[in-house]
Every structure is written in C-alpha cells, then in structure tokens.
Amino acid sequence: MLELAILGFLSDHPLHGYELRKRVAALMGHVRPVADGTLYPAIKRLAAAGWVTRKDEPGVAAAPRRVLYLTGEGREELERRLREPADLDISDENRWFTLLAFLRHLDEPDAQAAVLRRRLAFLEEPTSFFYDGERPMAAEEFADPFRQGLLVIAQATSHAELTWLRNTIAELEKAPAAG
Amino acid sequence: MLELAILGFLSDHPLHGYELRKRVAALMGHVRPVADGTLYPAIKRLAAAGWVTRKDEPGVAAAPRRVLYLTGEGREELERRLREPADLDISDENRWFTLLAFLRHLDEPDAQAAVLRRRLAFLEEPTSFFYDGERPMAAEEFADPFRQGLLVIAQATSHAELTWLRNTIAELEKAPAAG
C-alpha cells in the first residue's frame, strides 16, 4: 500500500503532508495518482501505529504544516516490509508503491543491494511465475491462447522491473559502500 | 473491476459460479488471484443490476449449481464499458480484468478490432503517458532518476500490452469478418 511509499519517503528526511503529496504526484502521478482522501488517512494510520510522529510547524506557510518524522520503530517497520516476500509478490497490485519505497530508500547501499537482490531472485524464479495458488495447472489450461497473451504481458512487466533492478544494483556496487 | 471480466466470460456462453471461478483462476490466477469473497458478491451485484440472471440447475453435481446468463442489458453494459475511455486508463490497477474481458469477447471481430484499436491509440499517445493529472511538470521533476526508473517500467508494460494488441488485431483481420 501507500504506507510503504510514505515510510520510504520519510526515510530520506522529514516532510510535511503537502510536500509528500507533491512528491508522490511528481514521481508517479502519471502512473498511479493518489487522492488526498487516501494520503491523509494513511498518514493518520502510520501515526497511530507509532511509525511516524507529527509536529506542528507554526507560521512558515499560508496554512500550518504538520511535519512528519519517521520513528525508530517506523524505520524497523519499513525494513521489515521491504524484506517480506509478500511485498515482493508480482500479484501485488500495489507493486508501484513497493518500488517507490525501494527507490526512496537507497541511502544505505549495502543493505539495500541485498533486498533488491532478493526481489530479483523472486522475479527470476520460474515457478513463482507459474504458481497457481491453489492447484497444479492442467496441460490444456496451460496452452490456452488467451492465457498466453496475459502471460506475455505479465512477463514483459516483470522483465522490465528486473532490468531496472539489475541496473540499480550495478550502480549501488559502483558507488563506495557506506559504513 | 472483476465485473467486467465476468461479463466478458458470460458473453461466450452461460456458466455457473464455480466454473467461472475456475476459469478466472486458470487464466490469471498466477497474476491476479480472485477470492471467493470477491467473486460471489460481484455476481450478486451484476444480478441486482439486471445484467445477469441466475437459474438453479438441479441434481447435476454435488452441490446445486446456479447458472449465470448474460441478459441483453448485460451485453449492452459490457459493450459500453469496453468503449469507455476510463476503462482504458493505464493507471487502472484492474487493467488485468479489462484485458480479460477483451480476451473473452473476441467473438465479434469487427466491433472488437475497433475497441482494441482505440485502446492502442490511447497507449501510443505520448501526452497520455506524461500527463500528471494536475499540473504541468517542472523540468527537474521530469529528469528525476527515480521517476525515470518508474517510467521505464510503466512504458515497458504498456509496450507489451500494445504488442499483444497489434498481434490480436492482425489475427482478427486475417480471419473472415462475421456478418
């Protein structure tokens, strides 16, 4: 979900909601727009869970800003979610948010390269791709031309993500590792 | 949504819920699994709207089947939805269901080729791809390397769909047009 992307953004540095809103829109508004009625409740949930704290910043703008800070627990939660296989599942329609969290969380190359590699392995694993979730697939179902069409599209998408991940990892390894 | 896929399936011929469930799972369970708690309420909605009728088929299986028939209004609704530009939006996360409806609705080549061509035009239109939804994009935002990554992935996905659509249309035109 969106929560993951927010945690990813805040791992860079604190932001107020409106700035967050703008950054999400700028980065992926053309692919995956986010409504205010989605963003602000998401922030509220994260605050209720203790993953972000909010502090009012008086008199810097037209309307009072509530600056969002990622807590220690919030950082742990982000790292946990990025490690979770569920969030790497290609069937996850909110894959975009997962990717966005990845993208905003590249400050620590060593740890991140490992996470990216795990996602890459998941995508490369052929069985994960043909897994039905319930039962083995019959031969005739497997050969269905309609199914083939969907498969081609899904594979192309995964392939694009994979290529991007490979390039990203390569760049991380070129850069000097921190710590 | 799922409704579109169901209407698409039923446009082929009547099915009972469990058969529908199996076909959806076989076709795209590995990409987009559908829960029972999603499917049956969706059928109920379609029935309430008058787009499908249900008739109990006694004693053919372990449990009694409720066979689903697409009504005339249901067929009109399907065609209306496939023509709607909203359902062609690349930001639509339920694009899979749209594609599935397309796939199951290829019985009438002439009409369908037109629909597919419209979707193709939408994907090829460069402005639709860079549209922010709210405001023009600043140059620096445009060049953001993170944004580039997301864009590459989104473009690859659209490109895969596009290629598939081209092939599908080509096959439709090879086949003799009905009527």
Add this chain to the structure above:
DNA sequence: TGAGCATACCTCGGTGTCGATATATATTGA
C-alpha cells in the same frame, strides 16, 4: 476590494477486495 489560486489539512460515505468462516453433498483413497 475582491476574485481566484496555491497552500495545507482533514472528514465522510460508498465501494471493492480479502480472509475467515459456514454449510452440505459426492467422490476418492487408505
């Protein structure tokens, strides 16, 4: 002076999806 817009936050109702659960019969295999 006033309109309009950007900034900034938020609520509310409706909806679609999920996971868990319920029910009940027929078939298959140990």
Add this chain to the structure above:
DNA sequence: TCAATATATATCGACACCGAGGTATGCTCA
C-alpha cells in the same frame, strides 16, 4: 469405515482507496 478432497454457494467484518466536500490563510493580479 473414516478422513480427505472436490464440488458449490454464500456471508461477514475489516480495510484501503476514492471522490466529494469542507475549512482556512496568504499571495497575486485586475
């Protein structure tokens, strides 16, 4: 004979998301 499994349908609560609407201030331009 007993336990699974497959068949078949359905409800329920929880939850994330959306669109519409609300509130209020400050800036700019006519």
